[in-house]
Amino acid sequence: MTTIPDLTAESTSDRRIKSFRSIPSPDTIRSELPLTARRAITVQNDRDEIAAILAGADDRLLVVVGPCSVHDPIAAIDYARRLAPLAKEYADRLKIVMRVYFEKPRTTVGWKGLINDPGMDGTFDVERGLRTARSLLLDIIDLGLPVGCEFLEPTSPQYIADTVAWGAIGARTTESQVHRQLASGLSMPIGFKNGTDGNIQVAIDGVKAAAAQHVFFGVDDFGHGAVVETAGNEDCHVILRGGTAGPNFDAESISTAVAALAKASLPQQVMIDCSHANSGKDHVRQAEVAEEIAAAVRAARENGDQVTISGVMLESFLEPGAQSPDARPLTYGQSVTDKCMGWEASVGVLAALARS
């Protein structure tokens, strides 16, 4: 006969939790590294411009460009210093936002980004990660560039979202209710990626869900458990990133997506991610995809057709390709996650997009 163990409430909980480590509240980190009124005006203006482009009310192209992930703040600032003059030069044709991604969703396991493990050494100094991330975001804004982040952890936005002009929900979380609720309360336009299998409807459903009001569990600015009520975010859009069956930036895939958006009574505009499954994660191919998008936009404008591509995403860093996060020494300015276009190729692609 099996005896039922006499388990107390304590002994049945946290059986797989190894530790809890407290971190400072969002309010503490934000007070240490304040946005300031001057930067707040810049961030809000950038959000408004981006929302107008995504709604089809401003005919510039939104370009979200930067490393797949930030691991070295010095290289990220170096990149931002090079990008800022181009953003200014092309400002009448392109709205350039720097991709400053600190949270990486993984297919299975791997380095989860600078906030989670800033030392890339398994020490998981999240407190340092949060401060480093916020401080870098402020420095990039001071260079005159709007910043774009993927939001992955449901509570991390409270530490950094006030600095962010555009955000993304990734392919692995686009169908998650938690992330849709999160997007419904975020203050900036949010792009939902299609699913990793290529399913576009889940991204459209994400946009619809995020536009609605929600009530859910969260934490407040002081780190206390809270019931969060959101107003809904009407500035959300779809990002086509390809899927397991291949790319989805061709004319037919775009018109299928646009028809589905129309059916859902949403703006008939998409952003194309030139990386990920649209380039087979090949950075050389990514530049070609971007040139093809530039040509398609130019042709639509010349023919007087409706331009349904309002944005482009590019993974770009100082050096082409990628290296392992475990490599020592690390190559300066090279991605430790997906392969990125190098700086020279990126300059060429931005010029082609500006010409479109």
Ligand SMILES: O=C[C@H](O)[C@H](O)COP(=O)(O)O
């Ligand atoms: O953009 C980065 C990656 O494509 C994404 O985080 C998944 O990476 P993985 O398949 O290497 O885990």
Ligand SMILES: C=C(OP(=O)(O)O)C(=O)O
């Ligand atoms: C993880 C990313 O993309 P996706 O969600 O499309 O795989 C990304 O853009 O970094």
